[in-house]
Amino acid sequence: MxxxxxxxxxxxxxxxxxxxxxxxxxxxxxxxxxxxxxxxxxxxxxxxxxxxxxxxxxxxxxxxxxxxxxxxxxxxxxxxxxxxxxxxxxxxxxxxxxxxxxxxxxxxxxxxxxxxxxxxxxxxxxxxxxxxxxxxxxxxxxxxxxxxxxxxxxxxxxxxxxxxxxxxxxxxxxxxxxxxxxxxxxxxxxxxxxxxxxxxxxxxxxxxxxxxxxxxxxxxxxxxxxxxxxxxxxxxxxxxxxxxxxxLCETITPVPLTEVRHYIDRLYQTPEAPNIPERARLGYLKLFLNYIALNVDSQGHFLRLMRQAQTEVELFKVCDRFLVADTTQTLALAPYSGI
The missing domain is CATH 3.20.20.70 (Aldolase class I)
Known part of the structure; x- marks a missing residue:
């Protein structure tokens, strides 16, 4: 066949x-x-x-x-x-x-x-x-x-x-x-x-x-x-x-960390979000953040603080601190080792 x-x-x-x-x-x-x-x-x-x-x-x-x-x-x-x-x-x-x-x-x-x-x-x-x-x-x-x-x-x-x-x-x-x-x-x-x-x-x-x-x-x-x-x-x-x-042998376009912050918003914003308990929403988002963090902070601070966050307000403050504070920073092209 x-x-x-x-x-x-x-x-x-x-x-x-x-x-x-x-x-x-x-x-x-x-x-x-x-x-x-x-x-x-x-x-x-x-x-x-x-x-x-x-x-x-x-x-x-x-x-x-x-x-x-x-x-x-x-x-x-x-x-x-x-x-x-x-x-x-x-x-x-x-x-x-x-x-x-x-x-x-x-x-x-x-x-x-x-x-x-x-x-x-x-x-x-x-x-x-x-x-x-x-x-x-x-x-x-x-x-x-x-x-x-x-x-x-x-x-x-x-x-x-x-x-x-x-x-x-x-x-x-x-x-x-x-x-x-x-x-x-x-x-x-x-x-x-x-x-x-x-x-x-x-x-x-x-x-x-x-x-x-x-x-x-x-x-x-x-x-x-x-x-x-x-x-x-x-x-x-x-x-x-x-x-x-x-x-295609092109230079890879750097991704600003501010764009990573927008990506997190895209992951979080869904029509059914208001009907899901906050704890469940946080757990779902942290599943993704576990991987995002590996390309963001070589020291592992973002990963640690993100995991410790208990509320939406706390979590997004952590995200803003690492992704928005310095607009010159970009996403690493490969995960940091040792985190």
């Missing part, structure tokens, strides 16, 4: 960029915020949890049906029940999606203990059955896979890559760590390079791509068709625009 054509990229002559799917982060609101600062080529939804009783989550579905970013959105599924994965894929294909993405890399124990997400990497035979059924169900648009190098080690890695070839998967997003590595330790870009040579589809390199310079380095090391950026796009939503500037 021939591969299905992938959606057009922002810049056809450049490697692909994608925002990695992150649960409770990559919702419709965040996609719109990212798009304001420079869209990636592709978006991926949070995962639709698939089981015997699952229905399409309306909040995640909104990232598809109400998305006005102008960029393609892949619908990500997480599950291990083959009939229900097929059922859900067919339901999602009724919407304007760029393709169906199967998550085989989630490192959350509550997921992999149910043999879903990264847990599937322990069962190549199950992966074979799932992809066979999904390929038959999803035949007129891309079927993509997001995975890691393996569960505990890379014992099943090449076997699963061969299965990906068998069913003509259209795009592979590969995080260069194992499931049990979670987000710690070094990323094995050499194995991503091996995957690029072995599979017949484009590969997006994923894992610790924290800057435009790092993106170029990873593309050079791996030969990948593009990069997928996750957590570091939270701290620097300009990163996709910066990657394109670097690929």
């Amino acid at each position: 021939p591969l299905v054509s992938l959606p057009q990229s922002v810049h056809p002559n450049l490697p692909l960029t994608a925002l990695a799917p992150m649960q409770d982060v990559t919702n419709l609101k965040f996609m719109k915020v990212i798009a304001h600062y420079g869209s990636p080529d592709y978006f991926f939804t949070e995962y639709f949890r698939v089981n015997e009783t699952s229905r399409l989550n309306p909040n995640i579905l909104a990232a598809i049906t109400e998305n006005n970013t102008g960029r393609p959105v892949f619908a990500q599924m997480m599950g291990e029940s083959i009939p229900d994965l097929v059922r859900t894929a067919k339901q999602l294909c009724a919407y304007n999606i760029a393709g169906i993405d199967l998550n085989m890399g989630c490192p959350a124990p509550r997921i992999y203990r149910k043999q879903a997400g990264g847990g599937l990497l322990k069962e190549p035979a199950k992966v074979d059955r799932i992809l066979a059924e999904l390929r038959q169900a999803v035949h007129d648009r891309p079927l993509t896979v997001k995975m890691r190098l393996g569960f505990e080690n890379g014992d099943t890695f090449f076997q699963i890559l061969d299965i990906i070839n068998r069913y003509s998967i259209d795009l592979l997003s590969l995080h260069g760590r194992t499931v049990l590595d979670r987000y710690h330790g070094s990323v094995n870009y050499n194995l991503i390079a091996e995957a690029v040579k072995r599979v017949n589809c484009p590969v997006l390199a994923n894992g610790n791509i924290y800057s435009a310079a790092q993106a170029l380095s990873v593309l050079s090391q791996t030969g990948a068709a593009g990069v997928m950026v996750g957590r570091w796009a939270i701290g620097n939503p300009w990163i996709f625009h910066q990657i394109r500037q670097a690929l």
